[in-house]
Amino acid sequence: MNKLIGKKKITMENAFYLLKRIGFYKALKNIWNHNFEKSFLNKRFEQMISIEEKKGKEEKNEKLLIDLCECYLSLNNRFSSEILSICVPCLLKVGLKKDETDETQKEVEMTLLALSEIGYWEMKRGLYLNEIEAIIRYHHEHHNLSRLAYQSAWQFLIFRIYKDYSLEDVIVNELHFGREAARELKELRESVDWKRKEERGKEAKEVIVIWRWINAIDNYLTWCALWSEELVGFLGSIVQVFREVKDNHREVIYKCIYSLKNAAESRVIKVEELLKNEAVDVVLEEIHQPKLYDKMTYECLLFFLHISERLKEKEYFESDDKVRKTSKRVIFEKIEEEGYEDIISSFLETFDSLNIKLYPYLSLKISDYFVNV
Incomplete structure (x- = not known):
């Protein structure tokens, strides 16, 4: 593509169209591209963005700058702080458009999707907060x-x-996340x-948006400690998604289990919830x-490991001791009724291999997975 642009064998308009489509599906499929940052095309875009930004108001081509910023953000996984300081305000201005025509809405969607791909990269509040709030x-x-x-607007903000x-x-x-x-x-x-x-068209896209919402919830649960009663609402929603998709969509099922594991570990969500x-x-x-399959087994085991740890740590428990004992009794009776002990025992020999293959967080003591009354 870089050679085609350089030799003028493809117009910039057509190049942008193709590259935006690639970036669009990269984002929806959650694909990482670690090599784009080293490409000549990426260097071309960074240079063009810098040149365009330095032009005076009369000379600047806003449409060209928007196209360049969208391609740069949607195709990349690593970013220049200097280029981000140009792209973020430029694209948020597009995101603020209130025209509800199909053309404008597609433009706004692509812009916000590109911004959501920035991930954890640091930037000053002044670059984004007022606009994304608005x-x-x-x-x-x-x-x-x-x-x-x-x-995508929420995902951009949650990553910050x-x-x-x-x-x-x-x-x-x-904003009531x-x-x-x-x-x-x-x-959804x-x-x-x-x-x-199999879903087609709009339905397939909505399944992906469900996955992305659960991923945003994961990020909140992983990093944040601020409690609000409203946060409990998404627990029930994740459980309902799990029940709907359990006969197919294994990746969505995995995302639900992974999110519930994060909720079990997080001090934001109470055990009784x-x-x-x-x-x-x-x-x-x-x-x-x-x-x-292995990663699902791993997350299920971690879920019960975290529950057990929290119910044993009396001094850190978020409610009074009576509630703690009630929760322990209810969980004890549930896992006893479901034959949980035999299931955990059957996984004992795999703990080492799961730790090596995934992450070394599983306890090798089987008693750590049980809640004792």
């Missing part, structure tokens, strides 16, 4: 964004917490015919499956 708040009132565009924990209050209490994630998951889940083995929202039940259901 995009999300306007959608709350007018529902102007596509589901993918709205999720990694370097700025002070965003927690904005995300949870002002827990409420919005639960509502979107519910509406109800819009898909899960009994059909995991019980009340049936998180313990669905992980027990999954661990009984005869064809568990």
Whole structure:
């Protein structure tokens, strides 16, 4: 592509069209491209972005700059801080467009999707916060964004917490992440015919957006410690997604289990909420499956390891001792009824290999996976 552009065998307009489509599906399929940053095409884009940004207002080609920024962000996995400081404000300006024509909405969706690909990269609050807040708040009132565009706006913001924990209050209490994630998951889940083995077109896209919402929830649970009652809402939504997709969509099922494991580890979610929202039940259901593949087994075991650890640590328990003892009793009775002890015992010989193949976090002591009354 770089050679074609250099030799003028393809117009920039056609090159942008092709590259944006590649970036679009890279984002939807969650593909990482570690080599693009070293490519001549990437260097060409960085140079063109810098040159265009330095032009005066009269000379600057805004459309060209937007196209360059979208391609740069959507195709990359590593970014120049200097180029980010140009691309982020440029694309957020597009994201703020309120025109609801199909053409503008597609442009806004691609722009927000490209921004969501930045991941954990650090940037100054002044580059993004007012604009991304305005995009999300306007959608709350007018529902102007596509589901993918709205999720992408949230994903861009959630990733910023990694370097700025002070965003927690904005995300949870002002923009109501827990409420919005639960509502979107519910509406998306109800819009898909899960009994059909293969989704096409709009349905397939909505399944991907479900996966992306659960991934955003994972990121919040991994990094944040701010509690809000609204956050409990997405627990039940994840459980419902699991129940809908358990006959197919193994990657979505895995994402549900992975997210519930993060919830079991996080101090944000109380153990009694995991019980009340049936998180313990669905992980027990999954661990009984005869064809568990390694990473699913690993996450199920970690879920119970975290539950057991939290119920044993009286001084860190989030409720009074009476609630702790009640939770222990309920979980003990559930796992006893489901034959959990035999299942864990059957996995004992695989703990070492799972730790080597995945991550070394599984305890080799079988008693660590049990809750004793």
